[in-house]
C-alpha cells in the first residue's frame with residue numbers, strides 16, 4: 001500500500017514539476033509515432049509560456065480591467081497558495097496542502113484575491129486550468145466567514161438552471177432570501193442550450209446584495225447580456241487567454257485525418273486496436289451511435305465503455321468513476337462528457353463525429369492535457385468537411401493534417417457487414433444509429449460544411465456495417481430538431497434559406 005502511495009505521489013510530483021516549469025517539449029511517443037502506426041506525419045507548434053504575461057484584455061461591457069498593477073502583486077510572489085495565509089482560513093489552506101497543490105494557476109492567482117475582497121468577477125481560462133478552485137476557495141471562505149453551522153441548513157446548492165428555477169418558484173420552504181453568492185460555471189453553455197430565460201429569472205429572483213461569479217473556458221456573445229443583468233455596476237473581468245495564439249492548452253497535440261466516409265469505421269477500428277493500452281475518449285454525435293459501437297466493439301473483443309445521455313444516472317456515474325480510476329481504456333461518449341469532467345491522464349481524444357461547432361471542439365479536446373499535462377487529439381473529417389478546420393482556425397485552434405497509412409488499416413468491411421447482417425440485435429442497433437447519425441447531420445450548426453445533400457447515405461451505411469441503408473424520414477424530424485437546438489449559420493447560406501431549400505428537396 002505504501003509503495004502504491006509512493007508511486008502515486010512520485011507521479012503527482014512529476015506532474016506538478018511540469019506544471020511549474022511549463023516544459024514545452026512534446027512527448028517523443030506522440031511526435032515520432034511508430035512506423036506501424038496507421039497515422040503519421042505529425043507536426044506540432046510551440047507556444048509562449050501562459051504564465052509570464054499578467055496583463056488583461058479590454059472588456060466590452062464596462063468591467064474593471066485587471067492588470068498587473070491593479071492586482072497589486074508580482075506574479076511570482078503571489079502565485080503560491082501560502083500567500084493566501086491570513087485571507088483564507090487555516091482549514092482551507094490545509095485542504096489545499098493535502099491535495100499537494102502549492103502553486104496557483106493563472107486564473108486562480110488572478111481571481112481568488114479579487115473574489116476574497118468581495119468583487120464580482122467574470123473569469124475566462126482554458127479547459128483544465130483550475131477554474132473550479134478559483135471560485136470554490138472564495139465560496140468556502142464566504143461560508144467560513146459567516147460562521148455557518150450545518151444546523152443552519154444547506155450551504156451550497158449545485159444545480160442546473162431549470163431545476164434551480166423550479167425550486168425557487170415552486171418548492172415550499174426553499175428559503176433563498178439569504179443567498180449570498182451565485183456562481184455560473186460553464187456560463188456560455190448554459191446560454192447555448194437555451195437556458196437564457198431561466199437564468200434571467202433566477203438572477204431577478206435572487207437577492208441583489210449577492211456576489212456573482214461567472215466562469216467559462218469559452219465565450220459567447222450572449223454572455224455579455226447575461227453579465228449586464230447578473231453583475232452590479234462594476235465587476236472584474238479576467239480573461240487569461242485573450243492574447244494567446246491558441247485557444248487550446250499548450251500540452252495538446254492536435255491532428256485531423258481526412259477519411260472517406262465509408263472507411264471511417266475501419267480507421268477507427270485500427271486506431272483503437274493499436275492504442276488499446278492507452279486511455280482514450282471517442283466522441284460521437286448521437287447516443288444511438290455510442291450504443292451501437294459499444295455493442296460492436298465489445299462483441300469483437302475490443303473492450304470499451306460507454307457514456308451518453310440516454311443512460312440512467314447510476315449507470316453514467318458508475319462508468320464515469322470506473323474510467324476515472326482506470327489507467328487505460330476506451331470510453332465511447334457523446335457531448336455529455338465534453339465539458340467540465342476532470343478525468344486524469346487521458347492520452348487521446350478522438351472525434352469520430354466532428355463536433356457541432358469550434359467551441360464544442362475546444363471543450364471535447366479539453367478532457368486531455370489538463371493541469372499542465374500533455375495529450376493528443378484526433379479529428380475525423382470527410383473530404384467535404386475539411387472546411388471545418390478553417391472555422392477552427394478562426395477560433396484560434398490549429399490542427400495539423402495527418403496522412404492515413406492505408407496499408408496499415410484493417411480491411412474488415414466484409415466481416416463487419418456479415419456480423420451486423422447476421423446478428424438481429426446488432427442489425428437493429430446499427431439501423432437506429434444510422435438514422436440518428438443522418439438526422440444529427442441534418443441539424444448540424446455548420447451546415448454549409450456539414451451539408452446533408454452531399455452525404456452519400458450508402459457510404460454512411462458502410463460505417464455501421466449496413467450493406468443497404470434504411471430509409472430516414474428527415475422532413476418532419478429536421479423541423480423538430482431545429483426547434484430544439486440552437487442553430488447557427490457560419491457561411492453564406494442562412495438557416496432560413498437552407499430550411500426552405502431542404503423542404504423543396506423533400507428532406
Ligand SMILES: Nc1ncnc2c1ncn2[C@@H]1O[C@H](COP(=O)(O)OP(=O)(O)OP(=O)(O)O)[C@@H](O)[C@H]1O
Nearest residue numbers: 101103104105127128129130131132217340342371
Ligand atoms: N493549483 C493547482 N495545481 C495543480 N493542479 C491543480 C491546481 N488547481 C487545479 N488543479 C487540478 O487541475 C485539474 C483541472 O482543474 P479544473 O477541473 O478546475 O479545470 P477547469 O478549468 O474547470 O476545466 P474545464 O473548463 O474543462 O471544466 C483538476 O484535476 C484539478 O485538481
